[in-house]
Amino acid sequence: MAEFAARGEAPEVLFWVGCAGSFDERAQKITRAVAKILHHAGVAFAVLGSEESCTGDPAKRAGNEFLFQMQAMMNIQLLNGYGIRKIVTACPHCFNTLKNEYPELGGNYEVVHHSELLQKLFSEGKIKVQGGSFQGKKITFHDPCYLGRGNDVYEAPRNVLEKLDVELSEMKRSRAKGFCCGAGGAQMFKEPEKGQKDVNVERTEEALALNPDIIAVGCPFCMTMMTDGVKNFNKEDKVKVLDIAELIAGAAEL
Numbered sequence: 001m002a003e004f005a006a007r008g009e010a011p012e013v014l015f016w017v018g019c020a021g022s023f024d025e026r027a028q029k030i031t032r033a034v035a036k037i038l039h040h041a042g043v044a045f046a047v048l049g050s051e052e053s054c055t056g057d058p059a060k061r062a063g064n065e066f067l068f069q070m071q072a073m074m075n076i077q078l079l080n081g082y083g084i085r086k087i088v089t090a091c092p093h094c095f096n097t098l099k100n101e102y103p104e105l106g107g108n109y110e111v112v113h114h115s116e117l118l119q120k121l122f123s124e125g126k127i128k129v130q131g132g133s134f135q136g137k138k139i140t141f142h143d144p145c146y147l148g149r150g151n152d153v154y155e156a157p158r159n160v161l162e163k164l165d166v167e168l169s170e171m172k173r174s175r176a177k178g179f180c181c182g183a184g185g186a187q188m189f190k191e192p193e194k195g196q197k198d199v200n201v202e203r204t205e206e207a208l209a210l211n212p213d214i215i216a217v218g219c220p221f222c223m224t225m226m227t228d229g230v231k232n233f234n235k236e237d238k239v240k241v242l243d244i245a246e247l248i249a250g251a252a253e254l
Contacts, residue, residue, distance in 0.1 A: 001046040001082055011046035013038075013117075014079075016089040016098065019054050020220035026227070027220035030090050033249035034114050040252065041126040045088075051078055055097040061186035069105065072097075076107035090114040090245060092146035092219045093184075099151065113147055115157040115218050115244050122163055129163050129251040137213040138167045139247075142203065142226060143178035144219035157218050157244055164251055166214075171206045179203050181229075183221035204229025208239065215241045 004011055015034065020027040038045045056071035079087075087109050089095050099111035121127045139161060147153045154175045161168055173179040182192070182199030192198050204226055207215045215230070217223050220243075227241045242250075 001048050001051065001084075004046045005082055010083060012044040013086045013088050014082075014084050015045045015047050016055075016087050016091075016094055017047055017052060018089055018091040018094045018220070020224075021090055022052070024220060024224070026223060030220060030223070030243040030245055033243065033245035034088075034090050036249045037118065037121070037127060037245060037252065041121045043121075043126075048078070055094045057093045057097040058186045058189060060097070060101070061184070062189075072102060072105050072107070076102060076105055079107060079109065084109060086110045086112070088112050088114055088117045090218075090220070090243065092144040092150070093221065096146040096150050113151075113153055113156070113218065115147075115160055116153060118160045118244065118248055119156045122160065127248070127252050129248060134164045134166055134214070134247060134251050136166065137164075138169055138211065139164075139214045139216050140169045140171055140207050140210050140212045141174070141216045141218075142171070142181065142207065142222055143174060144217070144222050145178070145180050145184045147218055148178050149176060157216070160244055160248060161216055164247060169210045169212060171210065173206060179206065181219075181222045181225035183225045188221050188224070198229075198232075200225035200229040201232050204233065208233060208235060212239060214247070215239060216244055216247060217241060218244050 017031055021031040054071055056068035060068035087098055095111055095113045141157055141161060180199060181203050215226050217226055223241060230236050230239050230241055
């Protein structure tokens with residue numbers, strides 16, 4: 001973004017990478033897939049790079065409102081300074097926070113999840129896919145809480161997956177009745193409470209009951225929890241957990 005500003009230019013969209021997309025080795029693959037698609041579609045995008053810091057979502061969910069506001073205000077100052085108007089992110093937690101909680105602190109932006117941007121690129125004919133290695137595969141999509149119930153985005157990820165010429169199979173608990181992977185509300189960063197079964201194991205059981213080839217996700221937190229769930233059942237050789245962006249990047253005519 002600093003390079004765009006130095007040239008006196010503005011990007012079409014700012015790609016908010018997020019903490020997971022920056023530091024988590026698995027989520028970095030999602031970041032690369034999104035960047036690859038944006039480049040291919042000719043979307044002029046920028047990233048904040050080392051200027052980007054956490055949106056404050058984990059702090060807020062864990063109850064530290066003071067820390068959240070400090071983190072948010074720093075980001076808003078930076079984004080407003082650059083004159084940012086539109087933001088895309090592959091993390092529903094960042095998406096929800098930037099979209100719904102930044103406005104009251106002075107950060108007003110058009111924020112879209114990467115599945116929504118992908119749907120738009122398809123409708124504009126900027127990306128096309130071949131079934132490729134995914135053709136005819138059975139895929140089930142796990143709704144991220146902050147994308148689905150939190151922001152009512154259910155169709156965009158499914159519309160994108162349907163472009164792959166695959167068999168899209170729904171779990172019993174999906175869309176508005178979806179079931180959490182267990183990582184939301186800052187639960188990602190603590191040990192689970194005592195109980196009969198971990199939440200991600202319960203959710204993975206539902207997915208595996210459909211005998212899918214791929215469990216598709218749209219969130220790096222869900223990616224971690226569902227991958228761990230698949231490993232719990234020793235099914236990692238048979239069932240892959242992939243982000244929507246990775247599926248499209250893998251099948252697109254890039």
